[in-house]
Amino acid sequence: MIYPWQQTAWTQLQAMRERMPHAILFHGPAGIGKADFIEAFAQALLCENVQPGGQACGACASCGWFVQHNHPDYRRVRPEALEDEPAGEGEEGGEDKKAKASKAPSKEIKIEQIRALADFMNISTHRQGLRVVVLYPAEALNMPSSNALLKTLEEPPPGTVFLLASNSLDRLLPTILSRCRKFGLPMPDHAAALAWLQAEGVNDADSWLREEGGAPLAALDKAQGGSREELDTLLGFLARPNVESALRQADKLSKTPLSSLVSWQQRWLYDLLSSKLAGTVRYYPRYQKELAALAGNVHTANLLRAIKSTNERRAVADHPLSAKLFVEDMLLDYAACCGAA
Numbered sequence: 001m002i003y004p005w006q007q008t009a010w011t012q013l014q015a016m017r018e019r020m021p022h023a024i025l026f027h028g029p030a031g032i033g034k035a036d037f038i039e040a041f042a043q044a045l046l047c048e049n050v051q052p053g054g055q056a057c058g059a060c061a062s063c064g065w066f067v068q069h070n071h072p073d074y075r076r077v078r079p080e081a082l083e084d085e086p087a088g089e090g091e092e093g094g095e096d097k098k099a100k101a102s103k104a105p106s107k108e109i110k111i112e113q114i115r116a117l118a119d120f121m122n123i124s125t126h127r128q129g130l131r132v133v134v135l136y137p138a139e140a141l142n143m144p145s146s147n148a149l150l151k152t153l154e155e156p157p158p159g160t161v162f163l164l165a166s167n168s169l170d171r172l173l174p175t176i177l178s179r180c181r182k183f184g185l186p187m188p189d190h191a192a193a194l195a196w197l198q199a200e201g202v203n204d205a206d207s208w209l210r211e212e213g214g215a216p217l218a219a220l221d222k223a224q225g226g227s228r229e230e231l232d233t234l235l236g237f238l239a240r241p242n243v244e245s246a247l248r249q250a251d252k253l254s255k256t257p258l259s260s261l262v263s264w265q266q267r268w269l270y271d272l273l274s275s276k277l278a279g280t281v282r283y284y285p286r287y288q289k290e291l292a293a294l295a296g297n298v299h300t301a302n303l304l305r306a307i308k309s310t311n312e313r314r315a316v317a318d319h320p321l322s323a324k325l326f327v328e329d330m331l332l333d334y335a336a337c338c339g340a341a
Contacts, residue, residue, distance in 0.1 A: 005188030025180035031215025072126035080105035136165035239290035246331035
């Protein structure tokens with residue numbers, strides 16, 4: 001699927017098709033539709049009747065296989081936690097299924113997944129065309145799988161194209177970055193994203209969009225969930241911080257995805273700094289009064305230190321030693337920034 005804000009990027013991408021690089025790394029903020037974009041491009045690369053604008057025809061045999069997730073010249077690599085297609089019949093025995101079901105799905109792309117591409121890349125293509133591998137999010141590669149992928153990118157098999165997507169280029173190995181053609185996908189402007197959400201029937205679209213940092217797909221996902229309970233719990237604390245509340249709320253929030261908590265606090269701190277320096281609020285206009293009150297009391301130096309600390313926490317949010325201690329430390333640090341007792 002190509003979203004309205006991606007049309008210009010799609011047109012620019014078509015210029016690469018005449019001299020297709022062996023690996024393209026699509027990058028941009030989370031929640032803007034990168035995965036859908038690269039899947040659409042993968043389908044177009046495999047299509048037997050590409051349309052004038054570069055889109056797949058949707059009617060040929062290749063497109064039919066692609067939509068059914070069984071194209072012989074296509075592989076998709078992503079963490080178990082993102083997989084939603086059921087396993088094929090007879091792939092695992094009863095005991096294996098029970099063992100797998102008892103484990104939490106991995107959030108990493110493992111080395112076994114990269115090694116599994118070897119047979120796929122060493123046989124002839126089914127339709128004498130390209131062989132396409134889609135991998136996202138690239139920052140989910142752990143060190144062993146990163147090194148395994150790097151070896152493949154250093155000596156790419158002929159006729160094979162890798163399409164990677166990343167939300168955070170700074171979390172990838174520099175050697176992987178150097179072996180990919182980078183292609184940026186921008187955040188849509190607020191008006192375009194808002195119009196799309198409203199067309200999707202989202203109520204209070206402006207608030208959802210602002211709270212998700214302007215990312216329309218993230219806003220749609222949250223709006224369809226219909227609850228701001230976890231976000232409001234955090235914002236309620238941030239608006240009225242104190243040590244006792246930090247310890248109490250940490251227990252409630254420790255089961256919330258930590259990367260989300262950190263992102264929400266990053267936006268709050270940005271709003272707090274913006275309110276202090278310019279009197280404006282971008283992400284949480286519902287809390288404009290509370291932000292203005294805090295801005296009048298917090299020292300700028302403390303606020304900048306809190307922003308730096310929160311940015312550092314984002315790098316380890318996916319792998320904390322203890323979720324509860326992680327949240328406690330984050331909230332207590334913020335309370336200290338605000339001079340709360």
